[in-house]
Amino acid sequence: MLPATQHNFIVYKSSAGSGKTFTLVKEYLKLALKDRYNLNKAYKGILAITFTNKAASEMKWRIIKALKEISSGDNPMLSTLIAKELIIEQEDLKSKAEIVLTDILHNYSDFSIGTIDSFTHRIIRTFALDLKLPVNFQIETDSDAVFNKVISSLINNLGKDKLVTDYLVHFSLNLVEENKHWDPEQTLIEFIKEINKEGVGDLVNQLSEFNISDFENIRKKLKSVTHHYEEFLKSHGERALKIIESKGLTASAFANGGAGIYNLFVKLFNLKETTENELFTSTVLKTLHEDKWYGGKASTDEKLAIDSIKVELENNAKEVLAFVQENEKRYNAFSLISKNIYAMGLINELAKLTNEYKNNENILFISEFNERISEVVSNEPTPFIFERLGDRYKHFLLDEFQDTSAMQWQNMLPLIDNSLGNGNMNLIVGDGKQSIYRWRNADVEQFVNLPLVKAANKNELLIEREEALKRNFEEKVLNKNFRSESVVVKFNNELFEYLSQTVLNEDLKKIYINQKQEHKPDDFGYVSIDFPVLETEDVDTVNTNYILKYIHQAIADGYVYSDICIIIRQNRHGNTVANFLIENNIPVVSADSLL
Numbered sequence: 001m002l003p004a005t006q007h008n009f010i011v012y013k014s015s016a017g018s019g020k021t022f023t024l025v026k027e028y029l030k031l032a033l034k035d036r037y038n039l040n041k042a043y044k045g046i047l048a049i050t051f052t053n054k055a056a057s058e059m060k061w062r063i064i065k066a067l068k069e070i071s072s073g074d075n076p077m078l079s080t081l082i083a084k085e086l087i088i089e090q091e092d093l094k095s096k097a098e099i100v101l102t103d104i105l106h107n108y109s110d111f112s113i114g115t116i117d118s119f120t121h122r123i124i125r126t127f128a129l130d131l132k133l134p135v136n137f138q139i140e141t142d143s144d145a146v147f148n149k150v151i152s153s154l155i156n157n158l159g160k161d162k163l164v165t166d167y168l169v170h171f172s173l174n175l176v177e178e179n180k181h182w183d184p185e186q187t188l189i190e191f192i193k194e195i196n197k198e199g200v201g202d203l204v205n206q207l208s209e210f211n212i213s214d215f216e217n218i219r220k221k222l223k224s225v226t227h228h229y230e231e232f233l234k235s236h237g238e239r240a241l242k243i244i245e246s247k248g249l250t251a252s253a254f255a256n257g258g259a260g261i262y263n264l265f266v267k268l269f270n271l272k273e274t275t276e277n278e279l280f281t282s283t284v285l286k287t288l289h290e291d292k293w294y295g296g297k298a299s300t301d302e303k304l305a306i307d308s309i310k311v312e313l314e315n316n317a318k319e320v321l322a323f324v325q326e327n328e329k330r331y332n333a334f335s336l337i338s339k340n341i342y343a344m345g346l347i348n349e350l351a352k353l354t355n356e357y358k359n360n361e362n363i364l365f366i367s368e369f370n371e372r373i374s375e376v377v378s379n380e381p382t383p384f385i386f387e388r389l390g391d392r393y394k395h396f397l398l399d400e401f402q403d404t405s406a407m408q409w410q411n412m413l414p415l416i417d418n419s420l421g422n423g424n425m426n427l428i429v430g431d432g433k434q435s436i437y438r439w440r441n442a443d444v445e446q447f448v449n450l451p452l453v454k455a456a457n458k459n460e461l462l463i464e465r466e467e468a469l470k471r472n473f474e475e476k477v478l479n480k481n482f483r484s485e486s487v488v489v490k491f492n493n494e495l496f497e498y499l500s501q502t503v504l505n506e507d508l509k510k511i512y513i514n515q516k517q518e519h520k521p522d523d524f525g526y527v528s529i530d531f532p533v534l535e536t537e538d539v540d541t542v543n544t545n546y547i548l549k550y551i552h553q554a555i556a557d558g559y560v561y562s563d564i565c566i567i568i569r570q571n572r573h574g575n576t577v578a579n580f581l582i583e584n585n586i587p588v589v590s591a592d593s594l595l
Helices: 020-033 039-045 053-072 076-086 090-106 116-126 143-156 162-177 185-195 201-207 212-246 261-270 282-290 300-361 366-377 384-392 406-421 444-448 460-472 486-502 506-512 539-556 571-583
Strands: 009-014 046-050 113-115 138-140 363-365 395-398 426-430 473-478
Touching: 009 020, 009 460, 020 039, 020 046, 020 053, 020 076, 020 090, 020 395, 020 426, 039 046, 039 090, 046 053, 046 116, 053 076, 053 090, 053 113, 076 090, 113 116, 116 366, 116 406, 138 300, 143 162, 143 185, 143 300, 143 363, 162 212, 162 300, 185 300, 201 300, 212 261, 212 300, 261 282, 261 300, 282 300, 300 363, 363 366, 366 406, 395 406, 406 426, 406 460, 444 506, 460 473, 486 506, 539 571
Parallel strands: 009 426, 009 473, 046 113, 046 395, 138 363, 395 426
Antiparallel strands: none
C-alpha cells in the first residue's frame, strides 16, 4: 500500500470568529516544537507574515503566552491537541515548550513575525546596492506631503515653460467642460497618487520616454486624423442638404420625417453623432435597403423631386457608411486619447518631478518596494535577492492573504517554491469576504483561485512555481464559529448564500463556496433588517428616527443604555446621530463627547 501524499502547501479558508489566529498559533507551535534535537533553531526557520503591526504584535503575544501555558501546564486543552498531532507525550511537549520559550526570550530578534511591508523593507535594505539604490535612502511614509510639494513645484513653474502652462490651462478648461471643479490641483494630486501605486511603474516608464513637446506633436497628429474623419462626415452631410434644398424639399417629404434619412444628413452636418449605430438607425437603413423614401404626406411633386435625387443621396449615404465602418474604431480611439492627452502630458511631468524630488532627497516610497524586488525575481531561476533569506527560512505562514497584492505574492513565490522543494510545510490563511484593501491593490481573486497564480503573462519560471503549488496544495475550511451567537451565524449563512446565488457574478461566487458556518448549540440572539421607504424625509432623518425607536424598545425590554452600541459608516453620520440622541435626552459616549 502506497503512503498518503504529504501536502505541504496548506490553504485555510476562514470566516470571522472561526479560530483563524488560534490555527496559525497552533501550526506555528507544531513547527517550532516538533524537532527533538534543534529546538533552539526550529522557530528561527519560521517566518510568519501578517498584514498590520497590530496583528503581528498580537500573534507574537499569543505564541509566547501559549508556550508559557504549555510549559507550566496551564492550558491542558492546547497541550493535548498539539501533543496528539505531533504524536509525543505531554511531558515531552512541556519540556520542549520551556526550551523554546527561553530561547525566544533570549534571542527575540530571531522571532520572525511581522508585516509583509517590514519584510520587503528588510530585503530592500539588505540588497540596496544590487537594486541600484543609495545605501542611505530613507523610507517616506507621508507620500501626500511629497505629492503636494511636487504639485506646488509644477504650478510655481507656470509661465516659464509655455507648453506646460498651455497643457495645464487646457486641462483646467476640460475639467470645467465636464462640470468638475475648475481648480486642477486636487485632480493632479489624485493623478500623482495613481501613478505611484504598485503595478503602474511600467506604464509610467513608457511615458517617461516622451517630453511635453512629444505629447504636443502626438496631439497634432491625432487631431489631424480626427479632423479628417469629421470633415468627411460634415462635407457629405452639407452636400446632401444642399441637394435637398435645391429641390425645395423639407424633412416632412421624406420617410419618417425628421427621424429618417433626412435626419442622417443633419447629424452629419452638425457632427452631433459620429458612430455607425448613432447615424444609421433602423429607419435610415430601411430607406437605403428597401427603397422607402417618401413621407406619408409627400405630394406628387415632392415624390418626383425625391426620385430625381435619391440615387445621388443614396450613394452619398453609402459612402459615409463604408467610411464609418472602416474608420470609426480608429477615430474613437484617437478621440479618446486626444481628450486625455493634456492629462497624460501633465502626468509625465509629474512623474519626472516626483523622481527628481525622490533622488534629491534620497527617499523611497513603500509602494515601490515590491516593484523593485519584482524586477529581479520575475526572471531569475534562483533570485540572488532571496538566496540568504530562502536558506534561512524553511516555513512561511501568511495571514490575511486576501489583502495581498498580485505582485507581493509573486515576489514571495520563489521563497515558497524553495521551501516546498525541500519538503517543508507552508501555510496560508485568509477570508475573501474580508478583503478591504483594494485601494492597496489587494487581489481577492488570487486567494480564491489558489493554487493557480494570477498573472497576465506567465513565463516558464512562474509556470514551474505554479506547478509546485498544485502538487503540494491542500485546502482546509475553518467552518465553526466560536465567537458569535447562533442566530447571528444563521443569519449570515442565509444572507451569504442568498447573495451568492442571486446577485454575485461567477468569479465572486467562488468567495462564498463552503462558507456556511457551524454555530453554538444555543439559540440566543436576534437580527432584524429594516428597509424604510423614503418619501419627504431625507436619509439622515429616517435613520435617526429608527435608531431612537429601537433604543426606546431596548430600554422597554429591560436593557440599559450601556448595552447598546450604534455602528455608523462615516464620521459625519456619527456626529449626526450623536447630536440627535443628545437632543432627545439619550446619554451618548462618542469620540466627540469624550473630547
